Amino acid sequence: MSCDICPVCKSELSQGCRSWHFLCNNCGYEKSSLLPGINLDSAHHLIDERARETGLRELRISNFKELLTKIISLKPDGGRLLEVGCAHGWFIELAKDYFEVLGLEPDENVFKAASYRGLPIRMGYFPDILDDDEQFDVIVFNDVFEHIANVEGILESCHKLLSSNGLLVLNLPSSGGLFYRISKIFCRFGNFYAFERLWQKGFPSPHLHYFSLSNLTSLLNQNGFDEKRKGKLSTLNLSGLYTRITYTGKANILKRISVYAGVVLLLPMLKILPGDIVYVISRRR
Numbered sequence: 001m002s003c004d005i006c007p008v009c010k011s012e013l014s015q016g017c018r019s020w021h022f023l024c025n026n027c028g029y030e031k032s033s034l035l036p037g038i039n040l041d042s043a044h045h046l047i048d049e050r051a052r053e054t055g056l057r058e059l060r061i062s063n064f065k066e067l068l069t070k071i072i073s074l075k076p077d078g079g080r081l082l083e084v085g086c087a088h089g090w091f092i093e094l095a096k097d098y099f100e101v102l103g104l105e106p107d108e109n110v111f112k113a114a115s116y117r118g119l120p121i122r123m124g125y126f127p128d129i130l131d132d133d134e135q136f137d138v139i140v141f142n143d144v145f146e147h148i149a150n151v152e153g154i155l156e157s158c159h160k161l162l163s164s165n166g167l168l169v170l171n172l173p174s175s176g177g178l179f180y181r182i183s184k185i186f187c188r189f190g191n192f193y194a195f196e197r198l199w200q201k202g203f204p205s206p207h208l209h210y211f212s213l214s215n216l217t218s219l220l221n222q223n224g225f226d227e228k229r230k231g232k233l234s235t236l237n238l239s240g241l242y243t244r245i246t247y248t249g250k251a252n253i254l255k256r257i258s259v260y261a262g263v264v265l266l267l268p269m270l271k272i273l274p275g276d277i278v279y280v281i282s283r284r285r
Contacts, residue, residue: 011027
């Protein structure tokens with residue numbers, strides 16, 4: 001698929017807020033031309049991975065528990081579950097009581113830390129690291145799908161690797177979310193910090209896509225999957241929030257405190273406002 005064509009509706013993409021940002025004026029899909037640098041020291045030096053883990057852990061585990069409950073309701077008999085880009089292994093650690101689990105992680109440093117805890121993880125990229133005859137009942141992408149360049153190719157691989165009536169679970173940031181919309185407003189006034197932060201510009205694995213629930217569901221339907229559950233997950237909680245804001249070490253202290261204070265003021269309203277983290281659980285057609 002050409003980098004100038006929308007993978008959802010096949011319309012031509014337009015220039016967005018930055019030189020590396022593009023959008024579809026028809027369905028709202030957004031993409032970047034940012035380059036990943038997984039396993040490159042130059043990219044990893046920009047973030048404190050230990051601080052990142054501390055800042056994310058409580059929120060991620062809470063969301064994973066909610067997501068796992070929904071998966072179990074659709075797969076009460078368990079089966080074999082694969083998590084692509086399992087990072088620290090928090091999700092498969094929760095899921096192993098209900099499924100036979102396997103995690104894949106391409107980042108060498110993160111893989112070493114997770115495998116040290118004895119979790120069933122392979123280092124490498126999906127689907128290359130898998131055997132041709134492997135089959136799964138559930139394939140999960142937690143904050144990973146938006147980092148993969150060829151989403152149509154990935155969905156094709158998922159369709160082949162899933163068993164009959166297998167589930168595909170996508171949990172990812174949404175272009176319809178409150179914070180993302182605010183970041184685009186800031187861009188109009190020349191303040192690009194929040195926008196670039198949400199795209200994870202300069203990170204080892206920046207975001208390559210931003211979907212909404214609507215265009216993501218359309219993409220899945222076009223590639224052989226029928227939506228069964230969808231909704232939003234918590235975007236932030238107070239615990240670990242300041243650490244999460246500051247683990248890149250790029251912003252000055254005044255900017256960090258300003259961002260933290262603004263987010264704290266918005267926290268009570270987040271439950272009723274559009275979610276920045278969404279999920280779609282679909283079944284292989």
